Amino acid sequence: MALGRTRWPTLLPGLVVLVVFGVVARLAGSAIPALGPLVLAIGLGVVTVNVFGTPAQVKPGLDRHGLLLETGIVLLGASLTFDELARTGAVVAALAIAVVLGGVLLLERVAATVFGMNRGPRALLASGASVCGVSAVLAVAGAIDADEADITYAIGTILLFDAVTLLAFPVAGDLLALGGKQFGVWAGLSLFSTGPTAAVGFAVSETAGRWATITKLVRNSFIGVLALAYALRTATSGDSRTSPAEVWYRFPKFLVGFLAVVVVANLGWLTPAAIASIGTTADWLFTFAFVGLGLEMELSRIRDAGLRPIALVGLHLVTVSLLALMAVQVLL
């Protein structure tokens, strides 16, 4: 009871910031359609944190932006039909699996042979770039008992590329004149963190946003398996965190909610008006979450990345995104 009473006042200032900035972004976004509310939400956050910083009182509430993002993703399930999934779902899933497996093996190999990196930073960068950004770095860091310095470098590198791809991918999508679904799947296969992937997709179109998020979710679902694989590898050198329960522990549970909503929507329990209303709710949640995402992008954290990780992950991004681009153009 006491916990319930003390937590809300702690969270409230940050949540108010997310809501106020989100409302401003949506109002400004309707006035500047070229940018749109989601890009403006991130922009407002990035400018604010790097010009004014964020007071300690608002941080607990701002940290809840991940919950809002995941809830928005769960709601996306309401606009998915089994037909749509059946038509291209298998191709998208196969491509996502190829990106995860191929990406991890490629980055591990290049990091060891070309850059001479140790196992720890290799594992963190491979999981962050191939599966789901910072959350994958933290999950694998826990599984292999990584050094604090390696974790900081890896997170700085991932955040740097999150920021770069947020700006570069919508421009690339325009230049390449890809269709909404093609662009979405391409972004979902290439980008690192879930928030920026969804933001990039929705910045281009509703269809691109949905496919970017769905494709990214397939990659995210591998985090448990990857953490277990790395834990098993580490076990050979003495660490023993290798329980099969680790897979479930690391699995992103909101995917269960997403799949449940897909099932509910396909049972026909939702009217078209309800689906539209759920879509609007998801849009608002994404706007609030993207304000928080922008507020996380402190240049000082990005500067923590070293040159070698940046070169390695940049090489990985270019290789994977070019291969993914060819694949979506041929297969979708």
Next chain:
Amino acid sequence: MTNAGVAGNSVSLVSRLRRGWTALDSGWKSALLGLLIVGLHITGVPT
């Protein structure tokens, strides 16, 4: 049961719900919130 007893039980239920919610993994919280929003739409409760 007395009014005080009923109030005590509901306080205890709310308290247990709060503790359960706090202990939940963030992913489960998102899943439940999403399902709650969808459920409210199915039942026609204005959201």
